[in-house]
Amino acid sequence: xxxxxxxxxxxxxxxxxxxxxxxxxxxxxxxxxxxxxxxxxxxxxxxxxxxxxxxxxxxxxxxxxxxxxxxxxxxxxxxxxxxxxxxxxxxxxxxxxxxxxxxxxxxxxxxxxxxxxxxxxxxxxxxxxxxxxxxxxxxxxxxxxxxxxxxxxxxxxxxxxxxxxxxxxxxxxxxxxxxxxxxxxxxxxxxxxxxxxxxxxxxxxxxxxxxxxxxxxxxxxxxxxxxxxxxxxxxxxxxxxxxxxxxxxxxxxxxxxxxxxxxxxxxxxxxxxxxxxxxxxxxxxxxxxxxxxxxxxxxxxxxxxxxxxxxxxxxxxxxxxxxxxxxxxxxxxxxxxxxxxxxxxxxxxxxxxxxxxxxxxxxxxxxxxxxxxxxxxxxxxxxxxxxxxxxxxxxxxxxxxxxxxxxxxxxxxxxxxxxxxxxxxxxxxxxxxxxxxxxxxxxxxxxxxxxxxxxxxxxxxxxxxxxxxxxxxxxxxxxxxxxxxxxxxxxxxxxxxxxxxxxxxxxxxxxxxxxxxxxxxxxxxxxxxxxxxxx
Amino acid sequence: xxxxxxxxxxxxxxxxxxxxxxxxxxxxxxxxxxxxxxxxxxxxxxxxxxxxxxxxxxxxxxxxxxxxxxxxxxxxxxxxxxxxxxxxxxxxxxxxxxxxxxxxxxxxxxxxxxxxxxxxxxxxxxxxxxxxxxxxxxxxxxxxxxxxxxxxxxxxxxxxxxxxx
Numbered sequence: 001x002x003x004x005x006x007x008x009x010x011x012x013x014x015x016x017x018x019x020x021x022x023x024x025x026x027x028x029x030x031x032x033x034x035x036x037x038x039x040x041x042x043x044x045x046x047x048x049x050x051x052x053x054x055x056x057x058x059x060x061x062x063x064x065x066x067x068x069x070x071x072x073x074x075x076x077x078x079x080x081x082x083x084x085x086x087x088x089x090x091x092x093x094x095x096x097x098x099x100x101x102x103x104x105x106x107x108x109x110x111x112x113x114x115x116x117x118x119x120x121x122x123x124x125x126x127x128x129x130x131x132x133x134x135x136x137x138x139x140x141x142x143x144x145x146x147x148x149x150x151x152x153x154x155x156x157x158x159x160x161x162x163x164x165x166x167x168x169x170x171x172x173x174x175x176x177x178x179x180x181x182x183x184x185x186x187x188x189x190x191x192x193x194x195x196x197x198x199x200x201x202x203x204x205x206x207x208x209x210x211x212x213x214x215x216x217x218x219x220x221x222x223x224x225x226x227x228x229x230x231x232x233x234x235x236x237x238x239x240x241x242x243x244x245x246x247x248x249x250x251x252x253x254x255x256x257x258x259x260x261x262x263x264x265x266x267x268x269x270x271x272x273x274x275x276x277x278x279x280x281x282x283x284x285x286x287x288x289x290x291x292x293x294x295x296x297x298x299x300x301x302x303x304x305x306x307x308x309x310x311x312x313x314x315x316x317x318x319x320x321x322x323x324x325x326x327x328x329x330x331x332x333x334x335x336x337x338x339x340x341x342x343x344x345x346x347x348x349x350x351x352x353x354x355x356x357x358x359x360x361x362x363x364x365x366x367x368x369x370x371x372x373x374x375x376x377x378x379x380x381x382x383x384x385x386x387x388x389x390x391x392x393x394x395x396x397x398x399x400x401x402x403x404x405x406x407x408x409x410x411x412x413x414x415x416x417x418x419x420x421x422x423x424x425x426x427x428x429x430x431x432x433x434x435x436x437x438x439x440x441x442x443x444x445x446x447x448x449x450x451x452x453x454x455x456x457x458x459x460x461x462x463x464x465x466x467x468x469x470x471x472x473x474x475x476x477x478x479x480x481x482x483x484x485x486x487x488x489x490x491x492x493x494x495x496x497x498x499x500x501x502x503x504x505x506x507x508x509x510x511x512x513x514x515x516x517x518x519x520x521x522x523x524x525x526x527x528x529x530x531x532x533x534x535x
Numbered sequence: 536x537x538x539x540x541x542x543x544x545x546x547x548x549x550x551x552x553x554x555x556x557x558x559x560x561x562x563x564x565x566x567x568x569x570x571x572x573x574x575x576x577x578x579x580x581x582x583x584x585x586x587x588x589x590x591x592x593x594x595x596x597x598x599x600x601x602x603x604x605x606x607x608x609x610x611x612x613x614x615x616x617x618x619x620x621x622x623x624x625x626x627x628x629x630x631x632x633x634x635x636x637x638x639x640x641x642x643x644x645x646x647x648x649x650x651x652x653x654x655x656x657x658x659x660x661x662x663x664x665x666x667x668x669x670x671x672x673x674x675x676x677x678x679x680x681x682x683x684x685x686x687x688x689x690x691x692x693x694x695x696x697x698x699x700x
Contacts, residue, residue: 047670047683081672229628232669267575267612268668270681308571308610311666325568326602327609386630386671393672424629458671460629474632478666484609 012287014295016173019164022286026165034071035112036090038153039099042077042239043232043271044393045084049100050074053085056101060108068112073162076152076240076275079394080140083123088135088153095135096121126390126412140391143410145372147380148356149396152240157275160282163243169288171359172247176296179362181211181255188358190366192378197223197314197351198426198455200377200444206348209338210256213346218258220249220300221342221349223319224265224272227311228427229478230458233382233394234352238265238272241356242279246302248355250289251362253300256348261302264319267309276304311428311482315530316341316349318484329486330530351456353382373399377443381454385411387461388418397442404438407461418463426455428475428482429531432468473501479532490533493520549587556580556588560595567596570606574613582622583614619654619661621699624678628667631674635688639675640664642689647696659700 013019039045039054054074061070078086083097089111096107099121110116122131123138132138155162163169175184189204210218222245226234238245249261265273280302283289291299305323312318313328320342322328341347357379361369370378377399383406386392390412397406403423407413414420422432431452433440440446444454462471480494497520500513528534549556559580563573570592577588584607593600607613623643627636640662643649649662670676673685677692684695 043668043683044670044672047673047676047685081670084673226669227666229632229667230630230671231667232671235669268665305569306572306575308575308606309612309665310610322571323568325570325606327605384671386674387633392630427629458629460633460671462633466633471633474629482666 012285014287016177016294019169019173019288019294023164023167023170026161030165031069031071034069036071036073037112038073038075038088038090040076040078040084040086040088040153041074042081042084042152042236043269044077044081045086046271048084048098050085052101053087053099053104056104057108060104066108066113070112073156073159075155076157077149077236077394078153079146079149079236079396080138080391081393082391083393087121092133093135094133095123095138097123139412140393140395140410143405144396145380145398146396147360147372148237148244148353148382149240149394151244152236155241157240157242158278160243160279160286163241167363168243168359169247171362172250172288173294175251175362176254176294176298181257184251184255184362185211187361187366191361191369192366192373193354193357193361193369194377194444195351196353196357196381196456198429198453200454203350203354206338206350207252207255209336210346210348213339215346217260217345218256219342219345219347220253220256220258220261221319221323221347222249222261222263222352222355223314223316223349224263224269224276224352225307225314225319226266226269226352226456227309227314227482228456228458230386230424230460231384231427231456233384233457235266235269235272236394237352237356237382238263238269239275242272242276243283244356244359245276245352246279246283246289248358249302250293250300251358252348252350252355254298256346258348259299259301261300262323262342263302263304264307264313264323265304267306273304273306280304310484311478312484312530312532315532318530319349320347327484329484330532332529353457374441374443376445381442381457383457383459385459385461387424387459388414388463388466389461390415399443400441402439402441403433403459406442406459407438411461414461414463416463418465421462421464421466422468424452424460424462424471425458426453427458428479429453430455430458432462432471467505469501469504473498473505476501483532487527487529487533489524489527490529493524493528493533496520546585546587548581549585552580556591557595560588560592563596567598570596570598570603571610574603574607578613582618583616586615614652617654617658619658621659621680622661622663623696624663624665624668625651626666626668626670626674626676626678627664628669628671628674630671631667631676634674636675638689639677639687639692642692646693660696 085099087096087099110118193203194200224234307313310328313322315330316337318328318330337347373379380396380398382396385395422434424432447454476498480498483490485491524533589603593603625639643662651664654661675687677684677687
């Protein structure tokens with residue numbers, strides 16, 4: 001840590017002017033001539049040894065007495081997880097991949113001190129065989145629009161000052177001090193924001209019904225459960241930029257008139273929990289959260305609640321049961337969460353990515369936001385592009401991009417010269433899309449038309465070696481294991497389906513199996529209590 | 536037999552830490568709704584949920600034992616059985632699945648005699664599976680006591696496990 005900038009302004013922020021003064025002080029303290037080094041400290045890069053690289057950098061910088069002043073930070077996930085540990089050196093944004101602790105002295109001596117590039121750590125474009133120096137020229141990055149993920153690679157999630165210097169909490173100041181709740185709602189509505197949790201429900205409509213719902217006490221909840229196998233974008237955002245989620249939640253709370261919020265996060269994501277905790281603490285210290293935020297008279301508190309690791313808890317009514325300390329069983333939704341949710345009070349439940357979009361819209365305006373995407377789906381979507389693909393990682397693209405562009409241009413195609421077979425989207429509730437639909441533009445409605453869905457944005461690529469019956473069996477097995485067992489169609493239906501698929505995989509399928517499976521599917525569709533069974 | 540010994544040992548630990556455990560439970564006195572968090576704290580202490588502690592939770596917080604038990608058995612994160620010194624979690628998320636995660640589980644069954652949820656007789660290893668650990672680009676992923684290992688194959692798994700005595 002170069003210097004503790006929080007000391008620049010010790011008191012609580014009491015107005016938008018205070019916030020601006022602090023931001024200017026923070027920017028002034030930042031030495032422009034400084035070279036900056038950002039090492040990815042997301043869970044993905046940590047799995048490939050980023051912690052040792054960070055330690056090596058800290059030690060070398062401390063002892064080395066470098067001639068150049070270096071601004072070193074460990075940031076959130078950069079997205080290109082497969083190439084980790086990733087190191088980006090600014091201002092030129094030189095991109096080094098698979099960096100090991102042994103490489104650190106060389107990077108400091110060559111790149112930092114002498115301004116030379118270490119060739120062997122550069123990314124090689126598999127298409128052209130050429131080495132690429134800058135992050136912005138890597139095909140994986142240059143076709144993306146990183147609105148939500150962009151800051152991930154720039155700021156240390158444990159330092160609120162870095163978020164503030166990057167313009168953080170400006171939207172909060174603007175919303176709280178210059179806008180009325182109906183104005184904010186109108187902005188969200190005109191932006192055309194749809195819920196990023198899977199269903200794509202219009203966010204403004206949800207907010208509106210919660211605003212109109214009767215009751216003095218209302219809750220705001222962030223769904224960071226993310227049980228879908230193959231998705232980790234919510235974790236990446238909460239880990240890498242927790243303040244953007246918190247800022248969105250405070251704006252939402254102000255809009256609907258809530259004073260208490262919850263972040264429901266999976267226990268399997270310890271780093272996300274830790275960073276969200278620190279972020280809440282730091283925001284409280286600055287008076288950006290808590291009582292009388294920025295002197296506006298509005299108060300809001302956030303509590304973190306760790307889930308128990310049950311897929312069904314991503315379902316809204318099950319999530320709320322779990323928040324109440326009960327087992328995560330869904331209930332029939334005769335009334336909407338917005339009217340009767342947590343403790344039977346109006347509750348506004350949105351996904352991590354949805355909340356993170358809110359400050360963007362307030363800051364840059366609905367008109368700007370509505371220009372990105374397709375007619376029915378606005379903005380960008382963060383996908384986790386994984387499976388049998390060359391460049392896997394987190395990808396943020398505007399709605400309307402085709403699956404082919406995503407898989408071949410950004411993802412670099414299928415490894416080993418294998419043939420593409422299908423792509424699975426939408427998690428266990430989604431479906432597999434075969435090759436003939438690869439040119440479909442991706443948005444909520446188009447994927448639904450193909451019989452799949454957006455879900456939380458997992459895109460799993462399968463090549464010719466992947467057996468589709470095995471994939472079907474895998475998902476049914478998964479859903480069977482995760483079914484809470486409350487309703488009969490789901491509990492019994494999924495067991496039966498799994499039995500039949502098992503038999504087919506062992507080569508003992510019967511012709512009538514297909515009819516039975518279709519029947520069970522139809523029954524689940526009308527009879528199951530929640531989306532886990534229905535889809 | 537081994538399990539009985541273990542239970543006796545845990546009883547002794549509970550007796551030894553009675554004050555600490557009582558304080559932990561009492562700290563949730565006005566937050567009954569955070570039962571799941573309390574159970575997570577207890578499990579962090581003992582690596583599983585000892586029966587005696589569940590009974591104490593029910594008595595101190597006046598939550599029916601049936602409810603404590605139903606929460607403790609519903610969520611994957613909890614175990615009612617003592618666990619080994621090291622927890623090996625194999626990810627079976629879709630991405631890890633297509634890259635061969637299941638082969639690691641098969642290997643554990645074949646070479647270590649462990650099915651998911653089981654502990655070796657010498658209490659060295661407990662095997663668990665996860666539905667997705669969110670490191671999909673690096674699959675198959677195995678986590679041992681919180682340390683992530685990427686692109687693991689059966690041979691590499693052997694080498695890694697040697698480090699955990």
